[in-house]
Amino acid sequence: MSAAPVMPTAGAKSMVTLILPRWRQHTGFMLGFCVLAVFALMAILAPMLAPYDPYAQDLMARMRPPVWMDGGNWQHPFGTDQVGRDYLSRIFYGARVSLFVGLSVTIISCLIGTALGVTAGYFGGRVDTVISFLITARLAIPVVLVALAVVALVGSSLQIVIAVLGLLLWDRFAIVMRATTQQIRSADFIVAAKVQGASNFQIVMQEILPNVVNNLLVVATLEIAQAIVLEAALSFLGIGVPAPTPSWGLMIAEGRADVFFDPWLITIPGTFLFVLVLATNMTGDGLRDITAPEGRNR
Amino acid sequence: MYRYILRRSLSGILLILAVSLATFFLMFAGGDPATRMAGESGSMADVIRIRQAYGFDRPIIVQYLSWLGGFVTGDLGRSLYFDMPVSAILVERMLTTMRLGAWAILLAIAIGVPLGVAAGCRPNTKVDRFALLFAVVGQAMPTFWFALLLVIAFSVTYPILPSSGLDSWKHYIMPMVVLSYFAAPAIMRLTRSGMISVLDTDYIRTARAMGIVPHKILLKYALRNALIPVVSLAAAQFGYMLAGSVVVESVFAIHGAGRLAWESILRSDLPVIQALVLCFSLFYIVLTFLADVVNAWLDPRMRIA
Amino acid sequence: MNATDMLLDVRGLRIDIPTPKGMLHAVRGIDFSLKRGETLCLVGESGCGKSLTAMALMGLLPRKALRRADMLSFQGTDMLSLPERAFNRLRGDRMAMIFQEPMTSLNPALTIEQQLIDVHRQHRNVSVKEARERALFLFEKIGVSAPTERLKQYPHELSGGLRQRMMIAMALMCGPQLLLADEPTTALDVTIQAELLRVLRNLQEEFGMGLILITHDLGVVSRMADRVAIMYAGEIVEQGDVHQVFNRPSHPYTRGLLECLPIPGRHKHMTHLPSIPGVVPSLIGDFVGCAFRERCQYAEERCAAPEIDWRQLPDGQGYQCIHPVDSFGAMHSAAMHEVSR
Numbered sequence A: 001m002s003a004a005p006v007m008p009t010a011g012a013k014s015m016v017t018l019i020l021p022r023w024r025q026h027t028g029f030m031l032g033f034c035v036l037a038v039f040a041l042m043a044i045l046a047p048m049l050a051p052y053d054p055y056a057q058d059l060m061a062r063m064r065p066p067v068w069m070d071g072g073n074w075q076h077p078f079g080t081d082q083v084g085r086d087y088l089s090r091i092f093y094g095a096r097v098s099l100f101v102g103l104s105v106t107i108i109s110c111l112i113g114t115a116l117g118v119t120a121g122y123f124g125g126r127v128d129t130v131i132s133f134l135i136t137a138r139l140a141i142p143v144v145l146v147a148l149a150v151v152a153l154v155g156s157s158l159q160i161v162i163a164v165l166g167l168l169l170w171d172r173f174a175i176v177m178r179a180t181t182q183q184i185r186s187a188d189f190i191v192a193a194k195v196q197g198a199s200n201f202q203i204v205m206q207e208i209l210p211n212v213v214n215n216l217l218v219v220a221t222l223e224i225a226q227a228i229v230l231e232a233a234l235s236f237l238g239i240g241v242p243a244p245t246p247s248w249g250l251m252i253a254e255g256r257a258d259v260f261f262d263p264w265l266i267t268i269p270g271t272f273l274f275v276l277v278l279a280t281n282m283t284g285d286g287l288r289d290i291t292a293p294e295g296r297n298r
Numbered sequence B: 001m002y003r004y005i006l007r008r009s010l011s012g013i014l015l016i017l018a019v020s021l022a023t024f025f026l027m028f029a030g031g032d033p034a035t036r037m038a039g040e041s042g043s044m045a046d047v048i049r050i051r052q053a054y055g056f057d058r059p060i061i062v063q064y065l066s067w068l069g070g071f072v073t074g075d076l077g078r079s080l081y082f083d084m085p086v087s088a089i090l091v092e093r094m095l096t097t098m099r100l101g102a103w104a105i106l107l108a109i110a111i112g113v114p115l116g117v118a119a120g121c122r123p124n125t126k127v128d129r130f131a132l133l134f135a136v137v138g139q140a141m142p143t144f145w146f147a148l149l150l151v152i153a154f155s156v157t158y159p160i161l162p163s164s165g166l167d168s169w170k171h172y173i174m175p176m177v178v179l180s181y182f183a184a185p186a187i188m189r190l191t192r193s194g195m196i197s198v199l200d201t202d203y204i205r206t207a208r209a210m211g212i213v214p215h216k217i218l219l220k221y222a223l224r225n226a227l228i229p230v231v232s233l234a235a236a237q238f239g240y241m242l243a244g245s246v247v248v249e250s251v252f253a254i255h256g257a258g259r260l261a262w263e264s265i266l267r268s269d270l271p272v273i274q275a276l277v278l279c280f281s282l283f284y285i286v287l288t289f290l291a292d293v294v295n296a297w298l299d300p301r302m303r304i305a
Numbered sequence C: 001m002n003a004t005d006m007l008l009d010v011r012g013l014r015i016d017i018p019t020p021k022g023m024l025h026a027v028r029g030i031d032f033s034l035k036r037g038e039t040l041c042l043v044g045e046s047g048c049g050k051s052l053t054a055m056a057l058m059g060l061l062p063r064k065a066l067r068r069a070d071m072l073s074f075q076g077t078d079m080l081s082l083p084e085r086a087f088n089r090l091r092g093d094r095m096a097m098i099f100q101e102p103m104t105s106l107n108p109a110l111t112i113e114q115q116l117i118d119v120h121r122q123h124r125n126v127s128v129k130e131a132r133e134r135a136l137f138l139f140e141k142i143g144v145s146a147p148t149e150r151l152k153q154y155p156h157e158l159s160g161g162l163r164q165r166m167m168i169a170m171a172l173m174c175g176p177q178l179l180l181a182d183e184p185t186t187a188l189d190v191t192i193q194a195e196l197l198r199v200l201r202n203l204q205e206e207f208g209m210g211l212i213l214i215t216h217d218l219g220v221v222s223r224m225a226d227r228v229a230i231m232y233a234g235e236i237v238e239q240g241d242v243h244q245v246f247n248r249p250s251h252p253y254t255r256g257l258l259e260c261l262p263i264p265g266r267h268k269h270m271t272h273l274p275s276i277p278g279v280v281p282s283l284i285g286d287f288v289g290c291a292f293r294e295r296c297q298y299a300e301e302r303c304a305a306p307e308i309d310w311r312q313l314p315d316g317q318g319y320q321c322i323h324p325v326d327s328f329g330a331m332h333s334a335a336m337h338e339v340s341r
Helices: A008-025 A027-044 A087-123 A125-140 A143-154 A158-168 A171-185 A188-195 A200-236 A248-258 A264-291 B002-026 B033-038 B044-054 B060-072 B086-121 B126-140 B143-157 B169-199 B202-209 B214-226 B228-243 B245-251 B257-266 B270-298 C050-058 C084-090 C112-123 C128-142 C147-152 C160-172 C190-207 C218-224 C242-247 C252-259 C329-340
Strands: C006-019 C022-035 C039-043 C066-068 C071-074 C095-098 C178-182 C210-215 C227-232 C235-241
Touching (some): A027 A264, A087 A125, A087 A200, A143 B002, A158 A200, B086 B169, B086 B270, B169 B228, B169 B245, B202 B214, B214 B228, B214 C112, C022 C210, C039 C218, C050 C095, C050 C210, C112 C160, C128 C147, C210 C218, C218 C242, C227 C252
Antiparallel strands (some): C006 C066, C006 C071, C227 C235
16 A cells, blocks of 8 residues: 555545535525525625614604504615614624624634644543543533623623633534544554654644544534524623624614514514524534535435 | 442542632633722722722632632622622522423423434434424524514413513423423434434344334334433533523523523622532533433443443 | 245345435345255355345345345245234244344343343243243353353443354244344354354254355355355355255356365465456346356356346256356365365
8 A cells, every 4th residue: 555645635626526516406505505695795795785874873763663564664674773773774784793703703713622622632642631621621611601701791892702702612613623633543644644754733734634624614604603693692681792783682682672562673683693593504514414424314 | 330420420520620710710800809899989998908808819729719618618608799698599599490491401302302213213204304494493593582582472462471480380381492492402403313323223123133013122222222322412401501591581580590690790799600600510510420320321331431 | 845844935036226326136036945944055245135135034124125026935924915013023033133243233222131031022922030041041052151140241241252142042032943144153253153153053953943044155154054055146146955066066156156265285375366357247227148247257148148047957956057167076075075174
């Protein structure tokens, strides 16, 4: 057998050509991905799409119902809130907040979790014991509660929420990366690279990471969804993104007082939140099915 | 078996220590706690007085040890807001939350496991599709929004259920449904995938070759093995559910530990927050420990590990 | 031959499996039969359909596989029209099966005792105590040391050889008339293999069971078989009395298999063990002619004809070939002698 290491780039490329036909067959993935794309466009193009300034109050036009209800009109398709801000515009900008939080949190937690997981999986032994203990300890800490407490103590802002969630949500990355790295640690091409005198750092960066990127992508997608939900929950509890930022969680919280008379204040932002999370999860689940080796149970 | 339990409890204690350390330092997340307690109107003298009264002037390690020592003996400190021992406030609130959580996790298991078995026995059929839809929707549904939707549906549009409090069994229905729908999807999915892989094993083929009747194969030979990972998951979900009770209790105005935590956070009542975080962690650690013991009983192979 | 002597009669058994690339004709119309107390060895390379044949007899084919046959009769019962429930009552009682993988074939969560007793009580109205006694009785026959302790143990606490003995005990709990064994010793050490085969043969003789033994090991065949059926690419290409087939192989494939046997003295330098060149053809889609012709040194145009007739010799041996190979007698009786020693 030749000792030449499998070139990760070549491997990744053939992987794409192998998987490509499977994308289209997976309805769940296609559906989720398309909806996700629509939300992304909504967030990016919010300044162009939004008919009004999301912060502009109009006390003369408070609590206008959405267009499909009695008294609604196309001037404010989703109506207006308690201080007369256009609900549609706030929804568009809310997509920005949700996606921005989801992505930033995931990037932070991905860096932490992957570093820990790969280190544990690659070195094994005592390093693994310590990191595994760290992961277990992290799992024992109640996320919502600690996030609430820290945000409340440090002061709430978008950056703080992102930082706190990022520092708390790395567990799944660490667990999955540890397991995957363990699996490929003794693969031929890793051994070959070692024999050729590559340093541990080189091996991890050049051999291991390119080969676990599929799993990383799956976890990242699911983690984005979780971060979005958590941000909304924190904002809903009044300790997340501060008002008047147009966060869907915050909008639901503000609409709570009127739940008995104007439930659409809650159902509209909630539906968007739900659909975004649903689409993200479907994309993640789909990615897992698609990248799983042939014959694996779907 | 006993050695396994002993080893497992030792690591549990180690875990509690680590978590308590993290919880303790939570207190310093917002800077000097004495300044915070004195509030914006507090003078420098106030700060110094508080520092001495609460022992913030001692070395950190001493503070930690005395706090931990207090915790072990049941002294959780004194609430700044209520000005009474934390333990006096905590116990009843904790019991309320746990009672609700216990009902909810039982409901989640009662829905998730049978649905997962039904789906796992016949993958890619209508039952399976329905179960997956149920799970996908549940996993995307933010709990607070689902709770509010239920309120809109059953307290506003069709007022048949009370929207706040926990006074009668009717009050339990909506919070229970919300919490269990949070936990059931994962339980269902794991039961399903466990069932699919177990039904494909050689030992199930053996049982079929020996003519064991199908329902017995399912219940005695397959389910037991398929449920091993589900036990751990259900325990973890129960733990998360309690920690996540903040949201549900705030929507349904339930006076439980979650609502207490939220109120204490708004009031910067640090000793209460610390005690709650540690209690929830402790509860999670004990739950996962119990799950491991149950698993060792279900799967004899684990007992040697 | 008396009709009641017939235990199993299979005519024209076919197994088709739908795949994304087309229909896989895994077993393509095979005939064989088995008398009481007789041992038939099904021999062939992996993928030739021998395991699927056994699973079809047990009614344990994968759900998507399609089974067809002209006749499938077990003790005079027509298995083709037998409802699943009634079939299930036969399994483990009148017919039983042992599998290749002793490490994974026993339930890890139940003790040996629970699994053995379940089988017995599934089919017989006996008490737990009686079932346990039956298990201990079988343990003694099988040669299990410390039998009472074994009952309380879990599969993972036993060695591979012991687990396979437990499988045998489980299969024999109800005293079946037909035992199917799919490569029962392949996963085990050579010394344990020999011991287990001896146990299996003794039990078969004592209980008068019909035994269908699936193997790719001709050494096992020579030690165990009364009759042998050689399978290739989903067909039986030759079958008959084991001595006749081994002494006078007619089908080129049988001959090739026998030549691949390492026999001391025949190949002076063991560097060049002969092997049959070429690969087994794909069985997806329609296939006509002799499946072995691509690898056969005697192949000619006639071999591609749609139907190759089965030729039956008066002494019971039969084969499916246009140009049988003859007169290897001397050489292979020597081989037979070496192998059976």
